Amino acid sequence: MAISGQEVIDTILERLEEPLLTPVFWTRAEILGYVNEGLFELNNIAGKLHTTDSVVVSASNFYNTPDATVAVMHASINGKALVRTSLEALDRRDSKWESATGKPKRWVPIGVNLFAIHPRPASGTESVEFTVLKVPTDVTDDATAIDLDDEFVDLIEDYGFHIARFKEGGPEFANAMSALEDFASRVGDVSTKVLTQQPQMHAAEPNVDTGKSDTTIDRK
């Protein structure tokens, strides 16, 4: 992470044959906006930028996700993972699950802005630690390094270059479609890297061979 927003904007302006300090057809701020859009798009598609956050839960089953979150990916309490499930699965498993109390074992994403826990704490509070796909930190037009692996920074450069040509329209924009195609194909590389780094996601409690899991045979 050493490439800066300033460098990316310079490269895009060079590709557009514009002067770096006083571009004519575009402004540096405009290009910066396109670079940021590229970072958002890359992050949405590949699920690249993660951070941790926490929400204190108490007597309710339902909560808002942390601010500046794109999507919640993983939840745990004191390092112990909560099992991701769905409202429908909980409803069909136990219609009185909202009344159940105890140490939370499961969590449910509800859209991108809400989540539920089950069971809810009997008393006091618990802090649920989340790993979330975060809203990227805006790139700035200075020497600050972009929060992205260097080998993938050229993707957002391609994206910024492509979108910059949008306002020209016509053959100029059509010719810039190849830059979007490069972005789209390379973003799969980012996605692959993310997936190989992700922990295995379980559909239910991974109590293999205990007969207590939805996905294992009841051996009792």
Add this chain to the structure above:
Amino acid sequence: MPLNTINNRTVAAAGTPVALSATSILCNWVLIQALAGNGGKIYVGDFTVLNTGLGGITLEAPFLNSNLPFQTMETSSLTALFDLNLIFIDADSSTDGVNIVYAQIVSSTPATGLSTKTVQDMLDDIILMTQENSTFSSGFWSQTEVIDYINIVERNFFQLTGSVKAQADIIGTAGERLFNEPTDSMELDRITFNDIPLFRTNRWQLDAGNRDWKNLTGRPRQFHQDLLATKQFEFDREIVTVGTIGTTYTKLPVVRTATTDILNIPDAFCHYVLYGVLYRMLNKQGEGQDLARAQYCQMRYRAGIQIVKAMMLARGDLASSLFNAA
């Protein structure tokens, strides 16, 4: 902030509390004053309030005993905290009532804590990409027209992705089986009665199961929205004892009119709405039409919908393949 009034909200039968509003009205501040001609006291509280003094507070007619009207504190946040459908009154005497004044901060209410960008932010992006100026002086489009497009595309995006959810409680009154969805509901996902989930069914299945289901009473087990008026749902049984109906639903975006209004869409998805708006602008008949770029914007908007749907499954690989397919 618009100020609204409800006059002469009365208690038909003393001892049977009524909500300040039969439907959900979210607001930031409420003032309730007993009617001058009341024969007795008014009691304000939740649905358990009774004229026996159980729960809530009491109100007397104005100027009697220097009694002041009841008012909530004003919420300092932009989120409307009070729902007139969840505030109840009872009375010592039948047909006594209250006048109500309430205030709503509607146009600036953010949909979620995930949205920070304003209408002006999106207009700025549109102006850059279409080489317009801040007054849209080309005449191809007006600012009002573009803000209308933003509202339309936000609604469409929320509907197609189901990405932004909300929850609200409704009072289930005894003797009732037909209810209105919350006013900001686009599509119901889940309903509970006293925290027990009800499963969705339809009129045909209810009829096939028991032709006399309309006369059943008791704890509801199912609900349907089949052959009903818009935004209504019906239980399979008439409620016997008052209870709480919990709803989870896809949120209907609040219509934005001012440039300072915060968009409903979470920041991470703003550019998808931007392309949806540009599609509408560039596809418009007239000198500003550019079908090639309109088609491109439509492709980007549709890809954005698929990306968000895939993201909700936590499937990055799925999202990238959909993007390529688009």
